[in-house]
Amino acid sequence: MTADEILDLLAGVFLLLGAFLSVAAGVGLLRFPDALSRMHAATKPQILGLLFVVVAIALSARSWSTLLALTPVLIFQMLTAPISAHMVGRAVYRTGNFDKDTLIVDELESVIDRASRDDQPGSDSAS
């Protein structure tokens, strides 16, 4: 077994790991009960799965310029994934698309309550 074959096989293994994470996210999307837990499942392949595939491409192409071209892909995903997750999580909380019984403690509710009371005294808040 030559070094090239070993590197190709290693790339295949990394691809398999990335695809496995993707399937895990799909199962999570199907089986989890509410939007917040589905969000937790769907973010698995977004960073780690992409990292595995990028490593597989770099192992298969075996050149530094390819790795340098692939790094911005990972950086863009790492920069934007938390922003979209934050926006979706905020919208999920505000529209009430989650199961309140699964929360052990809801610290945001009292904070929103207090903030809306301080802003407009007397008016019943929508929060």
Place this chain on the structure above:
Amino acid sequence: MSMLNIVFAAVGVLLTAAALMALYRIVRGPSLLDRMIASDMLLTTIILVVGTEMVYNQHTRNIPMMLVLAAIAIFATVAVARYVSKQDKREEAP
């Protein structure tokens, strides 16, 4: 080489299954936000498929496509999440 072909076949089956599960959640998802989460995950799966195709066919021409997809994945999700309203609350079971 045949072992590598089996690996690629398995990767293809797994990614297809993941995309189909995301598609099911887009069609069925009870609320708009469930659909946006699923479509975000579908886009991630597409990025993985584009990368896998590069490994299989031994070229690097798809890297700009991966870059653009990773950079614009945020827009649709943020736009919809910003303007989703209280009317999209999940309907209670009767």
